[in-house]
Amino acid sequence: RHTKRRKLLKTNSIRKHLKRPKLLKTNSIGRHIKRHKLLKTNSIRRHIKRHKLLKTNLIRRHLKRHKLLKERLLTGCKTYSSSVLSDLFCISSGISEHLEDMADIAALISIGAFYLIILVVGLIASRKNNKTASSKTEETMVAGRNIGITVGVFTCTATWVGGGFINGTAESVFEPGQGLVWTQAPVAYSASLLLGGLLFARRMRERRYVTMLDPLQKAFGDRMCALLFLPCLLGELFWSAAILAALGGTVSILVDFSMDWSIVLSAGIAVVYTLFGGLYSVAYTDVAQLIFIFLGLWTVVPFALTHPSVSPLASTAFIWPSSPNSTAQATAKTSTTAATTSGWIGQLQPSDRWRYADSALMLILGGIPWQVYFQRVLSQRTAAGAVAISAASGLAVLLMSLPPVLIGAAAASASNSSQWLIEDCVDSRFILPLALRHLCPRPVAIVGLGAVSAAVMSSADSTVLSSASMFCRNVFKPLVWPKASEGQLVWVLRASILAAGAASAGLAISIRTIYGLWFLCSDLVYVVVLPQLTASLYLPWTNAGGSLAGYLVSLTLRLSAGESLLGLPALVRWPNYQLTGESDTNDFVQQFPVRTVSMLAGFAALMLVSLLSNTTSYGGDRGEDGVNDNQRTGVSKETLTTYL
Structure with missing residues (x-):
């Protein structure tokens, strides 16, 4: 047993010993092989994954870089092209601005040369005045009554054909609500000069008056004459301010120049040669100015009529070049009393006939009692010469109205494709300078600007x-x-000339409703001054009391009727009173002939009170002119205060 057990233990030990190394070796080899395979597999996988990742990243970076380069290239091309285009645009803009600046400089040089010519002519004419008699006021006021018929016709025509006449005529023809039918000023002013020559010029010149107020002063006295001086003064000042403002608007549209400075410059030059030469300088500069007006306006007309955007005038005479909603009609201030499809000829509605007649009478008869007219009449050598220049000037004014009528008709005949009507024509008062700017070449527009400046x-x-x-x-x-x-x-x-020039320039710069004020003062000249002047020349038995009564009656009736241009309400609503606004009571039209009725009522009051006062006043010796001594002394200060 011992031997068997020992052998068995030895055998088992040997077996375990042999089995264990084999197992360990086998396990070690298996683990090594497995680990090697795993490492190899992982290494291959990592290598493949890394290779794929590197390849993917490389492709991505390449694509990203390619896109970035492409975008940068496109952006660079766009930037370069835009910079090139912007450079080209800047160059072209600079060239155009330079050309415009050059044109503006040329225009300013031309206007400066024109002003210099006028100033030289005025100063040369003032030497003639100084040689005659520089110490007498009559020499300055009426040029020693030594103005010939030719110069008289030129100066009288140039006085009426002013900036307001030219701009206003073109504006009235252009406006759809008015047209040529309502453009009464040319024919009315021509008739006014003819009637003034027939009824007033000879009588005033034969009596050797110096101013228009001389017969009023002689008939009604000094204080009443001073009272009548007020509407005359206001009419003169606001007329001058209105035409100066018209020049400022024209210059500011056509040339890059300040409106205020153009007004000051024009008024200053006019005051300088008037200050030294009086009527001599005014008359002889009017000759040069009328030549500039005639040549300048007739130079503009062919270019305005033949512009591609302007339809033939015959086709637009009674109908606009497009529908009633056209640009010209939408932007212009359309009247409520006329149809907007009547063309540039216009039409007269039956309801407007009394107002039309009233305006015509105001322009015809109200154009007579102005000192600017009688100053030319009284400067003539003979009474026959005074009548002759009135008749000839009336025909010349009618002739000079043709160019602005044609320019206004050309602007009204422009088609809807005219962009300047859309952009600029917000106020038809500036239709003449706008037509010069857009319908004519720049040099021709400068010539037209010279004509307006001369006017x-x-x-x-x-x-x-x-x-x-x-x-x-x-x-x-x-x-x-x-x-x-x-x-x-x-x-x-001379001090009064300076003050009047400064006042006119100041009003033109500061007041924007200058046309309405001038219109009202022209209205008052017709209503108040005309019956007074007529009575002083043709009714020697009238006196200061009647003059004051007529003054107050005319003024009261006219102001009580109101004036929509100035926002004055109508205290008295005459027959056919019409409200033209929906809610504004100051926007109205008096169809009744209020101006003429006020003038006739004042004239009747003047005669009636004069007759009544003559029957109760003490008698006086009549002079050569048929005026009583007590009438010539005028109304007393206490009576004047009581009336007022």
Whole structure:
């Protein structure tokens, strides 16, 4: 057993010993092989995965870089092309701006040369005045009554054909609510000059008056004359301011120049040569200015009529070039009393006939009692010459109205494709400079601007001298300084010219409703001054009391009717009173002829009160002119205060 057990243990031990190394070896080899395979497999997998990842990342980086390069290339191309285009645009804009600046400079040089010519002509004419008699106020006011018929026709025509006349005529023809039918000023002013020559010029010249207020002062006295001076002064000042404002608007549209400075420059030059030469300078500069007006306007007309956007005038005479909703009609201030499809000829509605007649009478008869007109009449050598220049000037004014009528018709005939009607035409008052700018080449537009400048200066110098003459002779000397010498009055006249020029320029710069104020003052000249002047010349038995009564009656009736242009409400609603606005009571039309009725009522009151006062007043010796001595002394200060 022992031996067997020992053998068995030895055998088992040997077996276990043999089995264990084999097992360990086998396990070790298996683990080694398995680990090697696993490591090899993992290494291969990691290598493959890394290779794939590297390949993927490389492809991605390559694609990303390719896209980035492509985007950068496209962006660079776009940036380069845009920079090139912007550079080209800047170059072209710079060239166009440079050309525009050059054109503006050329325009300013042309206008400056024109102003210099006018100033030189005025100063040369002033030497003639100084050689004649520089110490007498009458020499400055009426040029020593030494103006010939030819120069008289030129200066009278140039005075009426002002900036307001040219711009207003073109505006009225262009507006769809008015048209040529309602453009009354050319025919009315022509008739006014003819009637003034027939009824007033000869009588005024034969009596050797110096100003329009002389017969009023002689018939109604100094104080009443001073009261009548007020509407005359306001009419002159606001007329001058209106035409200066028209020049400023024209210059600001056509040339890059300040509107205010153009007004100041024009008024200053007109004041300078008027200050030294008086009517001599005004008359001889009017000759040059009328030539500029005639040549300039007739140069513009062919280009305006032949522009591609302008339809033939015959086809648009009674109908607009497009539908009633066209741009020109939508942007213009359409009247409520006329159809918008009537073309540039316009039409007269039956309900407007009384207002039309009232306006026509106001322009015809109200155009007579103006100092600018009588200053030309009284400067003639003979009474026959005074009548002759009135008749010839009436025909010349009618001829000079043709160019602005044609320009306004051309602007009204422009088609809807005209972009300037959409962008610029918000106010038809500026239709003339807009037509010059868009329908004519730039050099031709500059010529037209010169014509407008000449028209403005031809009227501005006349109104300044007229208002200063009336103040110096009819107000300052009799009421303020009766013992003033001729030399002292000359200095007062020059100071008045400076004050009138400064006031006109200041009003043109500061007040935007200048046309409405000028219209009202023209209205008052017709309503108040016309019956007074007629009575002083044709009714020698009228007196200061009747003059004051007529003054107050005319003024009260006219102001009580209101004025929509100035926002004055109508205190009295005459027959056919119409509201043109939906909610605004100040937007109305008096179809009744209020102006003419007010004028006739004032005239009747003047005659009636004069007759009644003559029957109760003490008698006086009549002079050569048929006026009583008690009438010539005028109304007393206490009576005037009581009436007021």
